[in-house]
Structure formats: C-alpha cells, structure tokens
Amino acid sequence: MRQLPLASLLCASLLMAAPLYSYEALAADQAQPTPSTQKAEQPQDKAVTTEHRIKVNGDTLKYQATTGNMIIKNDKNQPSASVFYVAYTMESKKDQPRPITFVFNGGPGSSSLWLHMGSFGPVRVETTNAAPTPPAPYKLLDNQYTLLDSTDLVFIDAFDTGFSRGIATADAKDKAGKDENPAKKFFGVDEDADGFARFITRYVTSNNRWNSPKYLLGESYGTVRAPVLANQLQQDGMAFNGVILVSSILNYGANAPGLDRQYVGLLPTFAAVAYYHNKLPNKPAELAPFLQQVRTFAEGDFAKALAAGHTLPAAELDKIAEQLHQYTGLSTEYLKHANLRVGQAQFRKELLRDEERTMGRYDGRFTGMDKDAIGETPDTDPSDTAPSAAFVATFNDYLANQLNYHPDDTYRVFSFDAFRNWDWQHQIGRGYKTRSPYVVDDLGNAIRTNPSLAGIFSQWLLRYGNPFHATEYDLAHMELDPSLIGNVHFGYYPSGHMIYLNPEALQSLHQDLENFYKNTQHQ
Numbered sequence: 058m059r060q061l062p063l064a065s066l067l068c069a070s071l072l073m074a075a076p077l078y079s080y081e082a083l084a085a086d087q088a089q090p091t092p093s094t095q096k097a098e099q100p101q102d103k104a105v106t107t108e109h110r111i112k113v114n115g116d117t118l119k120y121q122a123t124t125g126n127m128i129i130k131n132d133k134n135q136p137s138a139s140v141f142y143v144a145y146t147m148e149s150k151k152d153q154p155r156p157i158t159f160v161f162n163g164g165p166g167s168s169s170l171w172l173h174m175g176s177f178g179p180v181r182v183e184t185t186n187a188a189p190t191p192p193a194p195y196k197l198l199d200n201q202y203t204l205l206d207s208t209d210l211v212f213i214d215a216f217d218t219g220f221s222r223g224i225a226t227a228d229a230k231d232k233a234g235k236d237e238n239p240a241k242k243f244f245g246v247d248e249d250a251d252g253f254a255r256f257i258t259r260y261v262t263s264n265n266r267w268n269s270p271k272y273l274l275g276e277s278y279g280t281v282r283a284p285v286l287a288n289q290l291q292q293d294g295m296a297f298n299g300v301i302l303v304s305s306i307l308n309y310g311a312n313a314p315g316l317d318r319q320y321v322g323l324l325p326t327f328a329a330v331a332y333y334h335n336k337l338p339n340k341p342a343e344l345a346p347f348l349q350q351v352r353t354f355a356e357g358d359f360a361k362a363l364a365a366g367h368t369l370p371a372a373e374l375d376k377i378a379e380q381l382h383q384y385t386g387l388s389t390e391y392l393k394h395a396n397l398r399v400g401q402a403q404f405r406k407e408l409l410r411d412e413e414r415t416m417g418r419y420d421g422r423f424t425g426m427d428k429d430a431i432g433e434t435p436d437t438d439p440s441d442t443a444p445s446a447a448f449v450a451t452f453n454d455y456l457a458n459q460l461n462y463h464p465d466d467t468y469r470v471f472s473f474d475a476f477r478n479w480d481w482q483h484q485i486g487r488g489y490k491t492r493s494p495y496v497v498d499d500l501g502n503a504i505r506t507n508p509s510l511a512g513i514f515s516q517w518l519l520r521y522g523n524p525f526h527a528t529e530y531d532l533a534h535m536e537l538d539p540s541l542i543g544n545v546h547f548g549y550y551p552s553g554h555m556i557y558l559n560p561e562a563l564q565s566l567h568q569d570l571e572n573f574y575k576n577t578q579h580q
Contacts, residue, residue, distance in 0.1 A: 100136050100224055102127050105462050111179050111199040118205055120147045120179060124462040126220060127263070129255040133226075138243065140256045141220035143460065144264075145179055146209040156208040156270040156298070156574060159257055161215065163278025165249065166475035168218035168468070172276055172303075174452050175444075176557040177204040177567070178212065180459075182451040186559055187422040189443040195451045202557075202567035207574040208272065211260065216243035216252055217472040220464055238474055245480030246494045250285040257290065270298045270578055277523065277554065280305040284500035285483070287510070296507050299577045300500070301570065303515045304554045306523040307500070307531040309481065309493035317363035320398050322527030324355040327385045327404055329518040330421035333551075336386030336408055344551075348518075351384050352526060362397060401521035402434035415439065420553020421519040440553055501535035504544050513546040513573045515566055520554040546573065 104125025111118050123144045131137040149155040160177070162169045174182045183196040204210060214221040223240030243252045261267055275283035280302040287297050311318040328351040331337050332344055341347040362369055362377045369377075377397060378389040385392075386408055387399065395403070405416040406427075413430040417423035417440025425439030449470055456462050483494040486502065504510050514532065516525040532545055548569045552562035 100128050100139055105460065107459070107461050109179065109459070111203075113199065113201055113203060113206065116206075118147065118179070118203075120145050120205060122179075122460055124456070124460045127256060127259060128224075129252065129259055131226070135226045136224045137226065137255075138216055138223050138240065138252060139221065140216075140252075141214045142211055142256075142260070143173065143178075144209065144211045144260075145205055147205065154266075154269040156272060156578070157211065157261075157266050158204070158208045158272040158274050158301075159211050159213060159260075160274045161213045161253070161279045161282065162276050163280070163282065164215065164218070164471065164476060165244075165278050165479050166215070166218060166472040167278070168214045168470050169212045170219070170448055170452050170468075170470055171555060172274075173212045174448050174455070175555060176303075176563070177202065177274075177570075178210060179203050179205050180455065181557070182447050184444045184447050184558060187420070189439070190447045192446065193450055195447045195454075197451055197455060202563050204567070204570060204574070207571055209269075213253065213256065215249065215472075215475070216240040217475045218469050220466055220468060222466075240472075240475070241478060244475050244478045246281065246285065246483040248480065250282055250289060253282060253286055254289050254293070257286070258293070258295065261295070267295075271295065272299045272301060272574075272577075273297060274301040274303070276303040277306065279303075280307065280523075281309075281494050281496050284496040284503065288499040288503040291503055291507055291510075297503075297510055299573060300503070300510065300512045301515070301573070302512065302528075303556060304517050304520060304523050305514055305528040305531075307497050307528060308495045310491065310495055311527060311531075313493065317360070317398070318530075319527070320363060321355045321360050322524040322530060323399075323401060323404075323521065324359060324381075324384065325351045325526040326401075326421075326518070326521055326524040327399070330404075330416065330521075331384075331386040331408060333422060333519060334386075334408065334416075338383055338386065344518075352529075354380060354384065355526065359397075367396075405521065406433060406435050417441070417443075417553060418521055419555060420517075420558060421521065422553060422559070440555075440558075444555075444558060497531050497535055500532075501537060504535070504537060504541055508541060508544075509577075511544045511546065511573070511577045513548060513569065515556060515569070516547055516549045517553050517556050517562075518549060518551055522554065525549070 104123050106121055106123045109120055109122055126139040126141050128136050129138050129140060147155060160169060160172050162171050179200055180197050181200040183198050184190045216223060217238065217240035223238065223242065225239035243249050273283040273287055283300050283302060287300050291297065325348050329348060332340065359377060362373060374393060378392040381392050381397065382389045391407060401418065405418060409416060409424065410430055414424045415427055415435035418438040420440035423440035423443055425435065425437060427436045453468060481493050482490045484490050485495065485498050514528060516528060518525060548566060550556050550562035550565055552559035556566055557563040
C-alpha cells in the first residue's frame with residue numbers, strides 16, 4: 058500500500074477534530090512540508106551487491122559486484138546527479154589495500170558499456186573478430202583478461218548515459234524551465250570532469266578507499282576526461298598512481314580548419330591500414346620498421362610540402378604524391394586531386410573502392426558495403442554496427458540475470474542530447490579557456506606535481522579518428538623534465554579503437570597493464 062505523506066495525515070486529523078485551525082493555517086501547513094517530509098523526498102543512493110566467482114587461468118577469483126546509483130551534490134549541498142556505476146571488488150590482504158581503478162568511455166555522450174563488456178571486467182561478450190557478429194543468442198564468457206586480479210574496478214556511466222541522470226534543483230528549474238534536461242549542467246569538458254571528480258571523491262569516502270592505490274582508465278573522449286580529472290583531483294588532495302589512456306585524443310584543436318597537423322598525424326594510420334589490407338604497391342616484410350619510415354616522412358618532407366600550400370612546385374608535388382602512393386596505396390592522381398590532403402572518411406571509401414567495400418572508422422579491419430561505390434565517403438561505420446547489438450543485448454541480460462539489478466528506466470547507451478549540447482571549451486590552468494580541449498597541459502602538470510604518477514598509452518594502429526601518431530606528437534609536447542620522461546609508456550596493438558575486439562590485441566594489452574600495475578605500486 059502506498060503510504061500517505063505525514064503532512065497529509067496530520068491535516069486530515071486536524072479537520073476531523075474541533076476547528077481550532079483556520080483554513081489559512083491549514084493551507085500554510087500543506088504548502089510547507091515538515092522536515093521529515095523533505096528528508097523523505099531527497100534522492101537516495103541505491104545499490105545491489107551480489108557474490109560471484111570466475112576461473113582465470115585455472116585460479117578461482119571470488120569477488121563482489123555492487124550495482125547502483127550514487128548521489129552527488131553541488132557546492133550548495135544540493136543533490137545534482139544520480140550516477141550509475143558497477144563496482145567489482147575483492148577482499149584485500151592484511152595491511153595491503155587493493156588498488157582501485159575508475160573506468161569510463163567517452164563520446165562525449167557514451168556510456169561505459171563498451172569497456173565494461175569488452176575489456177577488463179570479470180566477464181566479456183564474445184564477438185566475431187573483424188566481422189559482423191551474428192544475432193542472438195550471444196555468449197558471455199569468463200574474461201581471462203580481466204584486471205580484477207590486479208585491481209578493483211569501478212565502471213562509471215557519464216551524465217545522461219546508462220542510468221546516470223541529472224537532478225534538477227529548485228533554482229535551476231526556475232531559471233531553465235521544466236523541460237530542460239537536468240543533466241545539461243554537466244555537458245562540457247570542465248563541467249563533466251567536475252561531476253566525475255565529485256563522484257570519485259564520494260565513492261572513495263563512502264567505501265573507505267582513501268589509502269588505496271588509485272588509477273584512472275579512459276577510452277576515446279575518456280582520454281580527455283582522465284587528464285583533467287587527474288589534475289583536478291590531485292589539486293584537491295587525491296594523488297593517483299597511474300593514468301591509463303586507451304585510444305587517445307588529447308588535442309581537438311589540431312583538427313581545426315586551415316591546419317595541416319591532422320594529415321601528418323593520420324598518415325602512419327593510413328599506412329598501417331593499407332598494410333593490413335595488402336594494398337601497398339611494395340608491401341614490406343615487417344610492419345614496425347615500415348611505420349617508422351612513414352613517421353619520418355610524415356614529420357619531414359610531407360609536413361614541409363603541406364606547409365608550402367599552393368606554392369609547392371609541381372615537381373615536388375609529383376614527388377610527394379608518389380611517396381604517398383607507396384605508403385598508402387592510393388593513386389597518385391587521387392592524391393594530387395586532393396592536394397595531398399586526404400581525410401579519414403575519404404580514405405575509408407577510396408582504398409577498397411575497386412572491391413566496392415568501405416572500411417570502419419573505429420577499426421580499419423572491418424569492411425562494409427555502401428549503396429553505391431561512387432560516393433566520396435562511407436554511408437556507415439561497419440566497425441560500429443558489427444558488434445553493437447551483441448554488447449547492448451548481453452549487457453541488459455547480464456544486468457538482470459547476474460547482477461540482479463532491475464531498474465524502471467531504460468539503459469541509455471548514448472546521449473545525443475549531451476553530444477549536441479557539449480561545451481568544448483576548456484580552462485587551461487589559471488589561464489584562458491581554449492575553444493577546443495587541449496589536455497596535454499593538464500597531464501603534464503599532473504605528472505610534474507606528482508612525479509610518481511605514471512601513464513600508459515595504449516595505441517591502436519588501425520583507428521582513424523584518434524590517430525596514434527597524433528598522440529605521440531602531443532605527448533612529446535608535455536614539456537616534461539628529462540627525469541620524468543620515463544613516466545610515459547606506450548603500447549601498440551594490431552587493432553582499432555576498441556582494441557579488445559581483437560582477442561590477440563586484448564591478450565597483449567592485458568599483459569602490458571598487469572606489468573604496469575605491478576610497477577606502479579609504491580610500498
């Protein structure tokens with residue numbers, strides 16, 4: 058039975074008694090709820106904890122999964138959001154607090170479904186490598202590459218994604234109107250990071266994890282969030298042992314119109330994809346030394362040619378176009394018609410045009426079919442459509458049947474509202490706001506102020522959107538003292554944006570991260 062509010066019961070009893078109250082007084086009582094009523098209306102934390110075990114390499118791991126929402130508050134101590142998370146924890150050994158890693162995807166506007174069900178959690182969905190995964194039934198596997206034996210894991214869904222929702226305060230409703238999304242206050246580089254910082258601080262406090270070694274793990278736009286978070290939280294007194302960036306993008310400004318840096322960054326990725334698809338005129342025996350040649354050319358002759366713009370002599374144009382043909386498989390005529398500046402979408406359409414196939418943006422190993430073969434860019438991204446249904450269906454099934462979590466709401470895989478309304482400005486230190494996020498400085502400052510902070514950058518070789526060479530360039534410009542350069546570690550894997558879609562790459566990545574955790578524990 059639904060219980061009536063205390064104020065309503067009180068008013069009813071007074072009306073049945075002698076008329077000692079005026080109608081005005083009764084109306085005032087109803088308009089001003091008692092403190093107990095106000096307390097009951099406050100949003101509350103909600104969580105379900107379940108016990109699990111999996112076998113990993115012959116060993117049994119016993120762990121708890123805590124699934125739920127945690128309330129964060131603003132500076133006025135008003136509830137501002139309900140943040141959805143799933144935490145996997147194991148019992149720690151005596152006097153040895155277990156590390157804890159906060160994990161999130163990007164977008165902006167993406168839930169953390171992808172990392173949760175594909176990478177380092179205790180279970181993962183089985184998908185077809187570099188090809189579409191057939192429809193249900195899908196298979197959920199004990200994850201042999203989980204990081205749970207090295208660290209506790211907390212997967213966090215960004216605001217307005219998953220089951221994370223904004224909470225409207227009374228003054229916000231008055232200013233914005235009833236229909237505005239209450240999560241909108243988090244739709245921005247700095248606003249989003251501040252909300253995540255409040256959640257992590259609250260989680261660490263509520264779960265007595267202040268003395269645990271701490272890590273951040275972000276993918277895609279999550280690699281923008283992580284440096285800002287690390288820098289902000291360390292300024293607030295929470296130091297981190299490590300930052301793990303998977304498929305990084307650290308400088309959106311490099312893609313601004315009129316700049317050529319994006320083409321320099323893309324070229325080694327084009328070469329790696331053409332190598333994979335056997336489209337190089339003279340394919341080298343080994344990929345690694347070939348890519349080093351391409352890097353050298355990209356930063357040297359190619360960058361100089363682009364800088365010359367339309368003043369580049371015709372003979373030099375021919376020479377550069379021929380070298381690009383050798384490195385990308387694209388025809389010299391196509392390259393010259395493009396003024397040597399081929400975008401990622403154009404490359405994805407052109408390289409396999411003679412086969413009437415396109416390639417994935419997230420992962421160049423995936424191929425797709427367009428309505429026709431004459432367009433300039435692909436209709437869809439086959440590396441996105443190929444695994445998505447398996448991830449979404451398996452997660453919803455897993456949530457209900459293994460985590461025992463039964464919400465009334467629908468899990469929001471992606472928030473288009475967040476993406477469309479995102480404020481891309483970012484405050485750099487105490488200086489000005491950039492119009493596009495540049496977080497290299499945040500990461501550099503976080504390392505300089507905490508010389509024990511280590512970062513590992515997991516580089517995908519076959520992803521266009523965040524080309525690996527662009528990350529190499531950005532990290533070389535953190536202006537670190539020579540004594541700190543060793544804090545930065547790279548890993549390279551034969552996969553795309555979601556490295557873990559390639560089991561071979563996932564195995565290598567797992568081993569590198571296991572070593573990273575061992576080497577960043579300070580006893």
